[in-house]
Each structure stands twice: as structure tokens, then as C-alpha cells.
Amino acid sequence: MGYRVTQTILNQNFLFNLQRSNKAMEKYQEQASSGKKINRPSDNPITAVHGMFYRSSLNEVEQFKRNTEDGHSWMNTTDEAMNEVNSVLQRVRELTVQGLNETNDPSALYAIGEEIKQLKEHLGEIANTQISGKYIFAGTDVKNPPYRTDPAVPGSPKEFRSTNEELIELQVGQTNYVQINTKGTDVFNNDGMGGIFKVLSDIESDFKSSNKITTDHLGKLDNQMDNILKERSELGARINRMELSMSRIDGIEISTTSLLSKEEDVDIAKVIIDLKAQENVQRAALSVGARIIQTSLVDFLR
Amino acid sequence: MGMASTFHGLELGKRGLYAQQSALNTTSHNITNVNTIGYSRQRAEMQATNAIPYPGMHGDKSPAQLGTGVEVNKLIRLREEFLDVQFRNEYKNLGYHEAKSGTFTRIEELLNEPSEDGLAHTMDEFWKGWQELVKNPDSAAVRSVVRQKGVAVAQTFNQIMDSLDQMQNDLQNIIKTKTEEVNSLASQISILNEQISRRIVNDYQPNDLLDQRDVLIDQLSKIVDIDVKNSSNGMVDISVGNGALVTGKTSNKLTIGFDQNSGLVDPAEIKIGGQTVDLGSGELLGNIESYGIMGGNRNSTIPYYKDKINELAMTFANAVNEVHLSGLNLDNISGVSNTKVEFFTGSSAKDLKVNPEIMKSLNLIAAAKDEGGGQSSKGNGELAQEIANIKFKDLNFTGTTSTADDFYRNIIGQLGIDSQESQRMQNNYEGIIKQVENRRQSVSGVSLDEEVANMIKFQQAYNAAARIVTSVDQCLDKVINGMGRVGL
Numbered sequence: 184m185g186y187r188v189t190q191t192i193l194n195q196n197f198l199f200n201l202q203r204s205n206k207a208m209e210k211y212q213e214q215a216s217s218g219k220k221i222n223r224p225s226d227n228p229i230t231a232v233h234g235m236f237y238r239s240s241l242n243e244v245e246q247f248k249r250n251t252e253d254g255h256s257w258m259n260t261t262d263e264a265m266n267e268v269n270s271v272l273q274r275v276r277e278l279t280v281q282g283l284n285e286t287n288d289p290s291a292l293y294a295i296g297e298e299i300k301q302l303k304e305h306l307g308e309i310a311n312t313q314i315s316g317k318y319i320f321a322g323t324d325v326k327n328p329p330y331r332t333d334p335a336v337p338g339s340p341k342e343f344r345s346t347n348e349e350l351i352e353l354q355v356g357q358t359n360y361v362q363i364n365t366k367g368t369d370v371f372n373n374d375g376m377g378g379i380f381k382v383l384s385d386i387e388s389d390f391k392s393s394n395k396i397t398t399d400h401l402g403k404l405d406n407q408m409d410n411i412l413k414e415r416s417e418l419g420a421r422i423n424r425m426e427l428s429m430s431r432i433d434g435i436e437i438s439t440t441s442l443l444s445k446e447e448d449v450d451i452a453k454v455i456i457d458l459k460a461q462e463n464v465q466r467a468a469l470s471v472g473a474r475i476i477q478t479s480l481v482d483f484l485r
Numbered sequence: 486m487g488m489a490s491t492f493h494g495l496e497l498g499k500r501g502l503y504a505q506q507s508a509l510n511t512t513s514h515n516i517t518n519v520n521t522i523g524y525s526r527q528r529a530e531m532q533a534t535n536a537i538p539y540p541g542m543h544g545d546k547s548p549a550q551l552g553t554g555v556e557v558n559k560l561i562r563l564r565e566e567f568l569d570v571q572f573r574n575e576y577k578n579l580g581y582h583e584a585k586s587g588t589f590t591r592i593e594e595l596l597n598e599p600s601e602d603g604l605a606h607t608m609d610e611f612w613k614g615w616q617e618l619v620k621n622p623d624s625a626a627v628r629s630v631v632r633q634k635g636v637a638v639a640q641t642f643n644q645i646m647d648s649l650d651q652m653q654n655d656l657q658n659i660i661k662t663k664t665e666e667v668n669s670l671a672s673q674i675s676i677l678n679e680q681i682s683r684r685i686v687n688d689y690q691p692n693d694l695l696d697q698r699d700v701l702i703d704q705l706s707k708i709v710d711i712d713v714k715n716s717s718n719g720m721v722d723i724s725v726g727n728g729a730l731v732t733g734k735t736s737n738k739l740t741i742g743f744d745q746n747s748g749l750v751d752p753a754e755i756k757i758g759g760q761t762v763d764l765g766s767g768e769l770l771g772n773i774e775s776y777g778i779m780g781g782n783r784n785s786t787i788p789y790y791k792d793k794i795n796e797l798a799m800t801f802a803n804a805v806n807e808v809h810l811s812g813l814n815l816d817n818i819s820g821v822s823n824t825k826v827e828f829f830t831g832s833s834a835k836d837l838k839v840n841p842e843i844m845k846s847l848n849l850i851a852a853a854k855d856e857g858g859g860q861s862s863k864g865n866g867e868l869a870q871e872i873a874n875i876k877f878k879d880l881n882f883t884g885t886t887s888t889a890d891d892f893y894r895n896i897i898g899q900l901g902i903d904s905q906e907s908q909r910m911q912n913n914y915e916g917i918i919k920q921v922e923n924r925r926q927s928v929s930g931v932s933l934d935e936e937v938a939n940m941i942k943f944q945q946a947y948n949a950a951a952r953i954v955t956s957v958d959q960c961l962d963k964v965i966n967g968m969g970r971v972g973l
Contacts, residue, residue, distance in 0.1 A: 189932040190519070192923050199919050223593040224901025225908060232898040234599040239890055242609035243876070246616045253620050315621075317864060323856065325864030326623060349856055349865060353620065357877050447599070480934040484941075 190479065197472045204465050211458040214449045221447065230446050237443035243357070244436045250353040251429045254363040258422050261319055261365050264312045265415050268370070268379075271306050272408050275299055275383060279400050282390050289393045296390035303383040307341055310371050320367025322347025329367045330380075343371040343380055355428040363425075365418050373410050382407055489539070489551055491964075494957035500554035501950030504531050507557040508943040515931045516940075523700030525929040527692055530559040562692040568925045569699060573706035573713070575921060577767040579914035580707040584771025586911045588652070588786055589904030595648045598897045605893060607641045608801075608876075610634050615873035622852035622866035623815070629847055635828060635839040642798045646835040649791050656776035656787070657743075660750070663708055663769045664741050670705045671736040674698060674723065679734040682718035691719070709739075710765030726765060728757030741773070749777040749788065786903075791834075793896045798834035800880050801889045805829060805872060812851035812868030813861045825851065 213222055224231040281287070282295040307330040310320050317325035322345065329345030332338075351364040372378035382403045389396050490496075508529040518524040536550035597603045614627075614634040621627040677698040684691040702723070705711055714722045716733055723731040730737055739762075742754025750773045753761055764770040774781060777788040806827040816822045826849050831837035843849045853865035879886045887895070 186924075187927045187930070187932060187935075189926055189930040190934075191930045192926045195919070195926070196923070199915075221599075223590070223904075224598060224897050225589065225593060225904035226901075228898050228901030228905060231599055231901050232894045235605050235894050235897060236890075238599060239605060239609055242606075242613065246613045250616065250620070321864070323853070323862035323864035323866075325862070347856075347862060349862065351864070351866070352870070354616065354870060354873070480937040484937065 190475075193475045197468070197475065201465075201468055201472065204461065204468055207461050208458070208465060211454055211461055215451070215454045215458060218449055218451070219447050220449050234443060234447045237439050237446065240439050241436070241443065244432055244439060247355050248429070248432050248436065251355050251361075251425055251432060254353040254355070254361060255422070255425050255429070257314055257319065257363045258418060258425060260312065260314050262415065262418055262422065264309050264319070265365070265370065265411055265418065267309050268306060269408065269411050269415070271302050271309070272379070272404060272411065275302055275386070276401070276404050276408070278302075279386055279404060282386075283396065283401070292390045292393055296387045299383055299387045299390065303380060303387065304341075306371075306379060306383065307343075310343055310367060318345075318367075319364060320370060321345045322364070322366065322368075323349035323351065329371070343367065343378060355425065355432065359428065361421060361425050361428065363421075365414055370411065370414050373407070379407050489537070491961070492957075493551075493553075494960070495954060497552075497554040498950050498954035498957060500534065500556060501953065502947060504529075504555040504557050505943045505947035505950060507560075509940065509947065511560060512936050512940045512943060516933065516936045519931040519933060519936075521696075523696050523703065524931065525562045525564045525692070525696050525699075526931045527560050527562055529557045530561055531555050532558045560690060560692065562690070562695060563929055564695075564699075565925070565928045568921060568928065569702075570713070572918070572921045572925060573703065573711065575914055575917045576703065576706045577708075577710045577765070579911065579918050580768030581766045581771040582907050582910040582914060584768050584775060585786070586904065586907035588656070588771075588775035589900065589907055591652060592649070592787075592790055592900060593904055595645065595652075596897065596900070604638075604641050604645065605890065607634075607637050608889065608893075611638045612873050612876040615869045618850075618852050618869035619866035619873065622869060623863040625847055628850050628852075631850060632839060632843060632847065635843075638801075639829065639831070639837045639839055642794065642834040642837050645794055646791065646833070649787055649794075650835075653776055653787050656772055659772050660741055660769065660776060663772060664739055667705065667708055667730075667739045667769065668736075670701050670708075671723070671730045671739075674701050674705070674721070674731050675734055675736040677701070678720040678731070682720050682734070685719040695719075707767065708769050709767040710770075725757060726762035728760045728762035730757055744779055747777075747779060747788075749779045749781075749785065751779050790896070790900070795834045796882055797889060797892055797896070798837050799832075800882055800892075801875075802829040802831070802837055804875050804878070804880050804889075808868065808872050808875065809851050811854075812871075813853045813855060813859075813865075814851040815848035815863065816846075817851075818853060818861050818863055818865075821848075824849075 214220060221227045221230050221234070278295050278299055282292055287295070310330040311328045312319050318328055319325075321327060321329040324345060324347040327345070329347075330341055330343050332341050333344060345367050348366050348368055350362050350366075352360040352362050355361055368375075368378075370378075371380065374381075377384075382400070385398060385403075386400050389398065389400070508531065511527050511529040515526050532555070534553045534556050536552050539549045539551035598605060600606070611631075611634040614631040617627050618624075618631050677694055681691050681694050681698065684694070698721070702711070702713060702721070705723070709725045711730070712724045714724075716722045720733045721731070722729065722733065725739070728737065728739075730739065737758030739757050740754070742751050742756070743749065744751040744754075752763075755762055755764060755773075764773070774784045775786045777785045779785075781788075783789055806829055809828040810825050812825075814825065817825065826840050826842045828840060828843065828850070829837055830840045840849070852869040853861040853863070854867040854871070855861055856865060876890065877888060880889055880892075882892050885892070
């Protein structure tokens, strides 16, 4: 005897196929509603692992981006401060040239000396520039003003007393670091003997005392101005590097996002079409099912 | 001159009525059992009854045999034994892979990758916390963020381990329940064996008892790998591995023993009637492997993944601690104390936590490196950078060197592949089982169309047999009441 087909076989096959069809519907619906091709690793282990990798990369990139932004603002603040230092020194140079002109009487020289003193205090304020509560010219000793009185000697004059030469570096790539601080000692105490402040206070005291001036103040001032220029150009180079990193990171972010999307995101048009096609299969299966389940010979016997 | 008995025709008609009635009854038995699980359709086998000699007119030689009608000599059960064997061979595999894929799916749900809330993301956030600390080493707010991210990582590890423990507890209950089920089925089968043998001895064909027993054997074949052998008087013997589960009218108990130290199932303690057996396949073995079996390695599913997660947690925590201890915290820098503490404490993923000392004081988080002479500054974030860089550092795992991220991704990849494979196997066996079941239905299943057609066939035959009785009755009436009354 050949293969007998009974109502039970028809019913069971119908239920089995309907079940598979339901599973397929569920898969497409999950994809459509979550927007993701995979919702658990077994959906596609390779995609899952790639997806995890790109996600993690995006997290890194996000952090590097924040680092570049923070570093950039730190360096810009430093650059502005040094620009101001330069302006102050220009003004001091003008005053010094004026003071060295032999036509000045002692009171006029004294007045020039006083102005230079004020400018020196202003320079001190610049040396104590802060960014979000941190002194930018103090190395890693960010909580203490680098231009300060000596706490051990009461009443001592304010000097650039920070000796901290630590670098502050921010990570802008897995193996890429950029130094964001400029050493305060290099800017304000480049000779280790009092630097700019010493030059200014020497000029001040010479002018105020009306002694015959033997020191080459202009030469020393010019040296300091050269030094500032040198530090600024170094800083400028690092700012450039940081900006390059920023644009590189933006590029990586875009490409990683698109890789992640390619791995994980569904093609919505495709899913909707698949879902519709599956719906048709489902409807056909149900209507066939309705017929085979109802009918038997009994229906036709009267 | 010999002749058939006067009432021969009546007897013949009666036999016809009886036989067709039996066939009708069998048909209705089939129809009413159309939806009974495991029911095999039955058929009334009809046979012509023994003929009698029908002597001729010219001698007592018998030139012919006179038919005497019909009888139902057997009610046969339509079933193919080899399809049962085939079904049971596949059913155990379906049971095994169902149990395994169920476990893999649950672990996948538990680890919840890839997503924005899984362990991978929590660890990324942790490294980002340290990166922020590089820029703000003295900020209490950023320190508190680092601490919270550390707590989140530790809790994620704890929660994964707790959930895996919970899964094991559930599976242990399932293993016990399934073992009881095996024993209960074995005992029911032995009872049916006894009932069947009593009927067979008396030459009865206990069709419905055989069906009931086959249903039980089917159920048993999903849980364990069984070998079914026909024995005397219609009884069957069932063995698992080399252990005799059912022998005729008696059954032995299956017991599962757990190792005292590891808590895992001890394969030497899987016994039937005291004899160690190999379960082969089936739902029970699938659950035992999911739960954990001694010497099972990769097949010991939950312990395998627990070990991996544990290794990840401890290698990660030790790497962080090692760097953390080499740095200076705020208390060291300000000279309050020389004490350095570990960032994480705990001996496994289950009890990993951020050091309670750090929970008390944010100052104990080390962000700075020595700037010389054991001194440093509050603005030094070099150590924080070194900790953040552990993300990219190759760490030593058993048998491999990789970053913690890579190690975890491998776990997930492995899980995905294992789970995909077991789902595929489950699907395959569902299909195979479907095929075999269809073939079995094709032989044994009741077809209503067929039964209704038969019903009409038997009904008509019954009616015709009744007509025969009527017709013989009329003949007899003629003989008895009509003969010798000519002219009356």
C-alpha cells in the first residue's frame, strides 16, 4: 500500500509549517522593530563579535574626541596667555627705550620704573592663569599658584616659584599622546635665575635708583621675547598636531559608525518586503489550513 | 442424497450479521480514537468459515464444498515496528539538543551582547572614567564617577555569576524531575508488560495496551537513549547503556549522583540498579551537560562559561590592582598617609567589588605616578592614563594572551557559535521527527474518510446479510406453511 494521508498528518503538517512560518514572522518583526539584524550572538556570531568591536572602538573614539577638545582649549588658553606676555614685554621694551633716553629726569624715570613694576605684577597674574581651577603654568602642581610669595618667609616678594616640570599629556589615539601644557619654568624662569621677572625687577630698580645704568637691559628683554616666541611656536606646532588628531578622529568616528551600521543595522526596505512576503505565505497557509481541517467525507454524506 | 441442513441459510446469515457488526464496531472504535495519542488503527480480519462437504446427486463423493459463511478471526493493529525504532533513535537527539539550545539561549539572554547595557559597555565606561581622571586627577566629582563605574563593572560580574548559579539550581531541579520521570515511565512500562503478557498467554491480542506501552516508550526515548528488545509473551526489555531499566515485569531505578566538592554530576554515579551507565544522549544528558558534568570540559556548559567569566574578571581586576598599587593617591601626595590600596577586592567574579576603603574615601583612588623621591602632585594623572590603557594591553589568560575586550568577545563569539549550532541541530531533528512521525501516521493513523467509507461498506453488508435471513425465512415459510395445501 502506498503512502496513506490521514487528517492527522494534514493537521500536524499544517501546524508544523505554521509554526515555522510564525518563527520567520517573529524574526522579521524583531528585526523591523529593533532595527537590528541580530539580537543575540547566535543570530550571527561573526556579526555579533564585529559589532562588539566597533561599539567599543566608538567608545574609545568618543573619549579621544573629548580629550582633544579639552586639550585644545587648554592649549588655546596657554597661547592667549603667552600672547599677552608678549604684549607686556613689548610695552616694557618701549618704556625701557624711553627710560634709557638720557633726557629723562629722575622723577620721570621713577614713574617709568613704577609702571614696569605694575606690568611685572600683571605678568604674575598671567603666570597664574587658570583653566577650570587649575594653574596651567604649574606643571602637575595645578593647585598652587606658580607666582607666589615664599610661604616659609613671611613678607617675601612674589616670584615665579614653581619648579614643577612635569608634562601633562592627553591620549588622542591608542598610541598617540599630545603634551598639552607648556612648562611654566620654560616661559617665566628660562634661565633658572628668575627669568622674565628678574629682568623686569632689575630694570625697575635701576630706573628707580637713578644710578648710571650699565646692564644691557634691552638685550636681556630681547632674549626673553625670543624665548616667548620660541615657546609659542612650539605650542603652535602642538596645537596643529591636536587639530590634525581631531580631524583624524572625526574621520575614524564616521567610518566606524558606518561599519557598525553595516554589520548590525537592517535594511529596512528589505525587512519590510521580507515581512510582507512572509505575511502572504502565512495567509495562504492559514486559508489552506482552514479548508483541510474542516473537510471530511462526513460533510458529503447525507 | 445429502443436503445442507434446513436452517443452514439462517446460520449463514447470522454469521454475516455478526461479522459485519464486529467490523462496524472496530470502525467506530477507530473513529472515536482518531485524536488519541499513540492510537494505532485496527482492522477486523474476516475469513470464510470452514466449508462442509456437499454431496452430489449420484454418490456420496463430495464434488464440492459448501460455504458456511464468515467469521472475524482477528482484530489486527496496524503498526510498523521499524518506524518505532527509527522514531526513538531520533527522538533522543531532539531531546538532547532541545535541552542544550535552551541553556545556550538563556546564557545569551543573560550576557545580553551586543547591546548598550552588557558587560562590554560597562567596561568601556570604566576605562572612560579613568581617561577623565587623567585630565582632572584632583576632582572629587570625577573620582566619584570612576568609583561608580568600578562598582558597575563589579556588579555586572556579580550579577552574571548569580544568574548562572540560579540557572544551575533550576537545572538541578530539572535533572531530578527528569530522573523521576524515567523511573515512573519504567515502572509503568513494567506494569503494562505484566498485563500484556497475561493476555497474550491466553491468546488475546491486547491492541490498546500495546498502544499505551508504545506511547510510554516514546516518551522515555526522548529523555534517555534506550534499547528496546522484544522478550517472551509480548513483553519488552529496555536497557540504557548496559543497565537494565525494564526487564519483563520488573524495573530498576535510575539514580544521578553529584560530586561533593564541585557539586557537578559525577558520571561514575549515573547508575541503574547499582550499575554505572552511559546515558548516550537524550533530554536528561542535555540537562546534565548544561548543568555541569565532571570531566565534561566544553560539554560542561555552565561551568565552562563560569570559568571563562571568572578568568576574565580576575585577570582584569588584578591588572587594574597591579597598576593602581604602583601609583600615588591623594593621601600619599598630601602626606596624610603612606597607605596604598587595591582598587578591587574579591577572589572571584561572584564577590568582586570596589575596595570598601575606596568606598569610604575617594582620596584613596590613585591617579598619579611618582615624580621623584616618592612624591607627586595633585595634577598628575599619569597613573590614571596607565590604568585606562589596560584596555589596550595584552593580559595573560590561560593558554592565550589578549586584551580583556578580545577575551570577552571570544567568549561571546564562542557562545554564539555553540548556540547557533545547537539550534540548528534542534531544527534538524524536529524535521526528521516530523518525517518519521508522518510515516508512522501513514501506517497507523486513523483516516476519517477511510473509516466512513468502511462504515458504509460494512453497513451495506450488514443490511444484505439481514436480507438473506429474510429471504431464508420466506423460503421456510413456504415449506412449512404453504406446502401440501393444494386446493385449500
